[in-house]
Amino acid sequence: MAFVITSPCKDEKAAECVETCPVDCIVEGDDMFYIDPDICIDCGACEAVCPVEAIYPEEEVPEDEEKYIQLNRDFFK
Structure with a gap:
């Protein structure tokens, strides 16, 4: 199981999540952030x-x- 970023992030990109993540699994995409489930x-x-x-x-x-x-998974393929 992993955490998933959903539509409220779209075009928001506040980035508090990136700063807080202890394993750097959150990456910025064009219009939102994504969590690498692996x-x-x-x-x-x-x-x-x-x-x-x-x-x-x-x-x-x-x-x-x-x-x-699936969008979060696909972002890392």
Whole structure:
């Protein structure tokens, strides 16, 4: 399980999550940040500091945001 960044991050890119991540698994894309599921250690530090509440544990991503699970994975392929 990894954390997933969802649509509220789109065009927001506040970056508190990047600064907080102890394993540097969050990377900036063109319009939002993405979490590398292979590096994420599931600590939850990013979720706690996200000002737009865009970050969820993978199994708790709202149904209408589930496409972001694959978008985060695909970003790192």
